Amino acid sequence: MKKILFSLLIFTAFLIGGWWINSFRSFGPSAVLNKVNFLKSNKVNSANVNSPASALKVIFFDIGQGDSALILTPQGKKILVDGGPDDKVLSKLGKYLPLRDKKIDVMILTHPHADHLEGLISVLRRYEVGEVYYSGMIHTTAGFLEWLKLIKEKDISMKIIKKRETVEIGGVNLDFLYPDRDLSLGAVSSAAGTAGGNGATDISDSEQESKYKSNGNLNNTSVVFKLSFGRTSFLFMGDAEKEVEEILLKKCGDNINDNIKEEALNKVKTENGDCFLKADVLKAGHHGSHTSSGEEFLRAVKPKQAIISVGKDNDYGHPHLRVLRRLERLGIKILRTDEIGDIEMMSDGMIIK
């Protein structure tokens, strides 16, 4: 009897201890704790951040050679952008989410290369996923098909990004900048049709399609979006290369877009003359490869910090030295996941820390 009571006592002690530590180190309260420190150091503009849950947290995972980032919105929504090349993302989620939390509200796949996709397959298996955002680009690798199969099996709704649009989730705005047209195969012909039956564009479109199918240019189907909260913003490039950057730059002038909401429009106006690409933090395209992050583009984005998600001693030679020099020259602080591990950033709507 005594023995049983003793074991029960130990068990309960561990149960409560585990629960306590788990809640302590996990997302909710720790965010509050960080917030307290944060407020102490930045007394300005504290009016904005009165309620404890009004901070945005973005974590760029150190996931090896690949991309993965978790966005925790002020209202507690969880957005996972890409999953990295393997299951490691599960351990990362295990580290940053509390034990009972098995839900991802939005999963964004920028493009179907394995170093962005693989981890998402495991996440789909383990986590309850609310919605998936994707460019709609069809790929034929087994991994991609598995991903699609799981989405279908679990009856998760998929939103195809095919034009510039802004989505509001949990207190933040996701402004999707690219793709600016429908890339899903079934819709190609209709897109060509609306182009007015112009033979020339038709051909160039299909040429582009076939180019996208080749490995290198799948990068240019990347979903590019800007995450903004208050006056702070993060630009997620996926693996988009200079071609996409040029397309985005061309539109830099015409800020006003039908799909942008009123507030966003106001914001653009107040930022007198700044391109809509402007962001505080840039997740550099294609792991800092020289195919991305052109000078002109960087000048338009004007980030204070650039994140390079890259594996140590990877086979591709990422990030490229030229890109690093370019960033340095423009006075942009470089943060690399292979050097400093997971990169956690907090925003109160005014300042990013």
Next chain:
Amino acid sequence: MFQKIAGSKSNFFAALLFSFVFGVFAAGFINFGNRFFWPFFLISFILTALFLTEKIKRKQLFLGCVLFFFFGLWRFVLSQPSQSPKNLIYYIGRQAQVAGEIISEPVTRNGSQKIVLASQRIIIAGLAEQRSARGKLLILLEPHPAYFYGQKITVDCALEKPFQKTGERFSYADYLGKEGIWVVCLSPKILSVENGKSNIFVQGLIGFRNFLAGRLEEILQEPYAAFAGGLLYGARSNLPPDLTNAFNRTGLSHIVAVSGYNISVISAALLAFLNGIGFSRKRSFKISLFGIVFFVLFAGASSSVVRAGIMGVLVLWAKNSGRSGSAGRVLLFTAFLMLIFNPRLLLFDAGFQLSFLSTIGLIYFTPVLEKIFYFLPSRLGLKDALITTFSALLATYPLIIYQFGRLSLVAPVANLLILPFIPLAMALCFVSLFGAVIFLPLGQIFAYSAWFLLWYMIEVVNWLSGFEWSALELKISGWSFVLFYITIILFIFYLKRKFNEKNSF
């Protein structure tokens, strides 16, 4: 001394077994090809006749030892692959379509899926006819789609020899060869897949294990779920690579890898724990025994796991009976039996070597260490757990350095901080899993207790492995390896004698 061995029946027997083991060692070391099959067979035959007719015990012992030595040589030669057209090896270097059945559960790790296929038929590119060619084929595939045990597949691939990294001691060919795999396929194209009739028992076991793993994954996150799986049923392949590396650097890989080392250390710790919380010796022995059987079944009951289980039972038995002399002989006999089944283990299976040495350590070093660390508190089996670990560590350290080129400096501290909690962690994981099987939310609540300990252990391991100096890269030659062991053995002998002298006063 010779007279003494020849006189005692059990010693006589042990000498023969030892000669056999030595023969296997020599044959593997020199690597005799299979053309030595008949010569060795003949010599053994003649020696058998001489041995049986010899009347003088001393001469008979000598003849017996030589005979068993040749038996060992012959058995090793027998394990070399035969170069006949009936064997898959014959077709290395060719492009071929191979049809066969998946004979073990595919392992997905580091972004690739490994399948072992038992080939049945083969069609060589360019030749129309179908031939029957047997042999195991290792296929490396993309992680998706996942294949299963028992499926029948046809695959088109270039048959190759296992690749060898230059300048490394670890030989991939030998590593695969010990499992009877001599052919690999690195760029396969799966042509057809059908569900075959497979062993229902194994299928059921895999199904049940997957069910349990699924439950664990529901109540815990990664890497805790994988760690719990590793503790409960040795499912090591799911551990993230960086954590595996951290376990290696802290000299703790034995707590999640299935080997005799792992099973004996854990079952000894479990035994000590159960004793510590007040179970009777007999009952804790039975519970530990049940634990081993459970572990072996759920780790897939593959030959290496069964081997590990046998070693574990042996250690338990030795600890329980407290007779190290006879336990040593039983160990030798076990090794003999295992080597008869698969002589390649001795030289090419690090797991076998580790199990064997750690068992020796547990049997012979523990009594000595017990006298050194008499002052430690024996609460909750803490002392026993520590002593067993250190005996096992001492016995395996040189081998780990030699085989893996790594010396963990933090291993003693890491073991000190982690090992005592292993049985408790296992118990809590078991309770949580049990709860989850009955009613999922119950398991989810219970999981906090398990998570607490798992979290503690992973944090400690990550912290200890994080230092620059926590593990040294160290390459030692075969000679210094042997010297290392001689030193350890002499040291233990010296201590033993010293304590015996003390006792006699």
